[in-house]
Amino acid sequence: MTHVRVVIADDEPLIRAGIRMILTSDPEIEVVAEAAHGREAVELARSHTPDVVLLDIQMPVMDGLTALAELGRTAPGVRVLILTTFGERENVLRALSQGGAGFLLKDSAPGELIRAVRAAAAGDAYLSPGATRHVVDQLVTGREVERGEEARRRVAVLSGREREVLALLGEGLSNADAGRRLHMSEATVKTYVSRILAKLECENRVQAALLARDAGL
Template identity: 75%
Template structure:
């Protein structure tokens, strides 16, 4: 069973998340927390596998709680609950070691998928969040970043570069598979290989490299009548 701690300052939100997660036979919501401080204390005591963590909370916000959780419960994987208006904080939690991001208006299957991916040691990042974070950090010392990114991309094969280019656009594995006429499972294998070769912890970091290197996906092939 995947032991989950749900953290949000709104009781109705916590209840909704608990109801959705309870539909998964492999998921057990062992506790709820109303703020970051409670989440840290409970994660330390209960040995949870996954913490769902809201960013905007009283007493201790999600960004601060993430850092505390990394120290107090290093084995717990933290999924950030976020909205479109919190891009800067999303970037901070990415650097801080979160296992991924889940938009609060995500569909119930996405919530289940995200928890299972986090528990399996994988990163879960919605395509919309990926695109936002990539756009957010598209400024700064671009010349140095571009040179470093192009050098790192030399490790990839042509097909791996194709996959990375679409990942950089924020496409999901299924969407990438349709563009490249490959199965979703094959794309997942390619993504894992790309992350390993580039020494990236998750899809967003790889997408940023693609953006810095100026990697662009080829236009999709037209279907002839």
């Protein structure tokens, strides 16, 4: 595992301390800085060039969504994981649509936090399976049917195997896990993912996973 540098951004000192303690229990993860608000997170990301920023949505001075957009402009190589609660599900989807590398709940198990950081640093998206299902299932609006029809229309351009891979993205599986499920190498799955993103015109695998959910895969 490559050494991973992380910036933690949360306005609650106790939350930051808990996250730091969990992450530094992994000898391959280093917390290089902590931010108490979004503006500070952006500045620290510029000066420390971390691999991953753990970004809370609700923060003073500059909120997480604004900070995410700013990081996309000024530090595009940094992967951003969104920290959230169930009550912020609409903001989560907005964050993912803006290029976030995934999200996890603040009460996630320590091992899940470490897996999320490792996945983001490796270029994968991390979708906490339970949280993803909760977010998508709870977003029941008058446009749900319309979204489903649009998603199925877009997914129709994929081959059968590509649809299988996309369905596993919707479950939050990594390339390695998807490969084991489909009896493919991780490199082959990565090739399929790249092809799927291009065909669906998705910026990242998180957007593709949500599209898979809308399409009912």
